[in-house]
Amino acid sequence: MILSSIVLASGNAGKIKEFEALFAPLGVTLISQKSLNIPDAPEPHVTFIENALAKARHASALSGLPALADDSGLCVQALGGEPGVHSARYAQVLDGPRSDAANNEKLIKMLQGVTDRRAWYVAVLVLVTRPDDPQPVIAQANWVGEIVDQARGANGFGYDPYFYLKEEACCAAQLEPDKKNRISHRGMAMRALLIQLRQTGMLV
Template identity: 45%
Template sequence: MMDAAAPRRLGAGRLVIASHNAGKVREIGDLVAPFGLDVVAAGALGLAEPEENGATFRDNALIKAEAAAATAGLPALADDSGLVVPALDGAPGVFSARWAGPGKDFALAMRRVEEALAGKSDRRASFVCALVLAWPDGHHEVFEGVVHGHLVWPPRGSNGFGYDPIFVADGDNRTFGEIEPKEKHRISHRADAFRQMVAACLAPARP
């Protein structure tokens, strides 16, 4: 989903990845690599992490992208994503990172999800991603992606990050923690949102 009928194109140059999550920075960096952009992480620029107090993934991605773009004076790309579990009334949702505690311990977060699902037969889940591309002048474009699946226990695989080791996408039998990054880039919620952004705002770099 886009904010405008005529999206703004992103030209070659520096792009801030507005995240302090090393896994997200790496994954987004891999996705934008073919487009000739000079990518720099917010942490490398010393940018503070804004308070993510939005009610939706879209709200939080917008907070991060606009803060980074305004502070760095550069276009910024932010992702807010998380695990949505219908049997838990949508939790952990926008609080997905907070379920990992101050130490960002996702082994703890995954155990919390499994404990909350005790006695429930519905193990459906979705990963949702809101991707926001913002410019220093306040303009922004928003894209939203989703991948549906179910949760397994115990966690499997050491690839990916976050809740990946307990999530199996529909049509597969491997967790996101068991598949290779290149394959995940083709099927993930982030990849879904990113394809929309590419079509609207990016063009491959010329050889």
């Protein structure tokens, strides 16, 4: 099948904006699951791939359309890979709202006195053509950097203001959106996904 419309299994405004920019040149309409009143899927798994697959199948089942899910997060070397799959809910108390500010505050507190600040963003993308798709298309990528104590920049979202890139001499939140889309973990994973979609004939 050739893709014309895809449901994005996310209600995250930052992610939606990034994906819309990536898909627009391809002539593919991206529909947020939020606009279809599809609730978030449970994410009980311990790996990014399992969570992304669960979200994609959930969105496809409730929309009747192909669905794309992204499960991404920040892994910090000194914290044993945390926050990892818990990145969006790192500082969440019970069922309270998610908060980038609270997550970042906890991260910096956990790294007080730690000299090893190596970290990497992970992005896993999963696309299913239907809920029971036996061969989901999966792509993943890492974006390596380090964590700084002071926020820099007003672009981006999540941990971007604290994610420092040596090769760019700035934090991710200081990058222009177009450049971030090119070099980020999500941008790299997206390019890998598009290669597979073209190989399978889903994109013209």
